[in-house]
């Protein structure tokens with residue numbers, strides 16, 4: 348999922364007695380599954396948390412273009428090139444929907460973009476890993492989009508109207524992303540020995556980073572409890588991670604790929620797979636900026652933004668001139 | 678030259694233009710000045726690659742049952758038949774959009790004519806591509822006008838882009854034996870016949886963009902007939918063809 352370690356604003360869930368009348372009415376709406384719309388009253392902490400969460404999600408879609416874009420010019424067939432282009436174009440579109448949703452909360456796209464570029468806001472840890480062979484593109488669609496979907500599907504029911512509607516549009520496209528990824532890696536898993544080697548190599552490198560996408564366990568976190576009470580978080584990180592593992596293991600088996608976890612096994616009693624936790628110290632390193640690609644990713648986004656300044660300024664100046672001419676003519 | 682040989686050359690010219698330009702445009706992915714441009718550039722590249730699949734599939738049929746992928750990924754630079762304009766590097770965003778505009782203008786006129794081709798397959802591809810290219814032209818014209826008539830800096834950059842690219846325009850209108858054969862068969866118009874309409878269209882947009890059309894009619898040539906490409910094409914192919922070349926016979 349693309350929003351990780353979102354710090355929930357406030358001090359945790361309040362009891363009904365502690366709530367003001369406005370807060371009580373707000374919570375009642377949420378409990379009754381009535382959507383909160385931008386013009387409605389909302390607690391400052393709800394607004395602040397949502398801006399962080401939607402912003403980080405949007406930034407992830409944008410930065411996420413880079414590892415996949417890394418292979419567009421090397422895609423092995425015209426068909427694969429077209430599919431990948433369509434997918435990356437979708438991701439940019441997702442970024443756009445989400446920035447628009449964030450704007451309804453009173454923060455402009457430029458403002459939060461600046462916050463991404465100077466490091467005040469984050470994006471998903473997963474995009475700080477490199478794409479090194481063509482099977483990585485399959486692995487990203489299958490595992491990374493697959494993990495993102497786990498989170499995004501329940502978020503279609505989130506309490507904030509614009510966020511929920513953005514998620515509904517996004518989820519329609521995400522299933523195509525996951526399918527094309529699985530199909531690309533399947534082709535390789537069934538291919539020549541070299542292709543199989545690439546597919547396994549991708550699996551080895553992307554498995555644990557995909558599990559990290561859900562974030563560390565938050566079942567005892569007071570912050571998560573608040574976000575869940577507000578219905579901007581629907582499941583715990585562990586629930587989603589388990590669901591992802593349960594879904595992915597049979598798919599990997601079908602492909603004949605080995606998941607790099609010797610302790611992975613079906614637990615009859617629990618009705619779930621047991622699996623090893625990822626190395627959380629690596630995760631925190633990545634979050635702090637020390638992942639394999641953090642510096643390059645941010646540098647690429649900064650360069651695009653800086654190099655593009657004259658374009659944005661030029662188009663804006665032209666729009667102003669045209670508006671001026673129209674006003675003068677009236 | 679037999680009619681089939683000429684037809685193959687014609688199809689390669691159409692398909693290689695869209696292939697190489699689509700590739701160039703796709704290089705922008707994730708690096709555009711604003712999100713809307715990232716989306717638009719990816720969309721343009723996607724359309725161009727789709728058109729490539731149609732043109733090169735037909736070319737492959739004529740060429741003894743090759744696939745579009747065989748043609749895209751397994752030919753060397755001297756076999757490519759795109760105009761030089763589409764293979765020049767992207768440069769800044771201004772140059773990329775100016776190149777797009779100069780190509781779109783030609784492309785839209787060309788496809789318009791091809792819609793009445795005597796060859797139904799050509800007419801069908803042109804009809805489909807024409808819809809997409811009308812939109813490309815609309816967008817690239819708007820951007821050229823917006824940036825040409827924007828700030829002092831954007832104006833200067835667009836003029837520089839135009840001056841750099843202008844010598845690559847003429848090649849799109851050179852007619853040779855292949856074209857003569859296509860005209861005789863009623864398959865395509867003579868490229869030189871498109872120039873007047875092109876100059877009028879481009880002149881109108883550049884004037885609105887407050888840009889000065891260079892006077893020289895000098896034209897770099899050699900792409901359409903494969904006689905001499907730029908140094909840039911080899912690098913582009915190195916990247917584009919790498920997997921197919923490194924792992925021959927694999928399916929992807």
Ligand SMILES: [Fe+2]
Pocket residue numbers: 408437438441517
């Ligand atoms: Fe997405």
Ligand SMILES: [Fe+2]
Pocket residue numbers: 408411438491492495
């Ligand atoms: Fe994604």
Ligand SMILES: [Fe+2]
Pocket residue numbers: 438492520521524
């Ligand atoms: Fe996606």
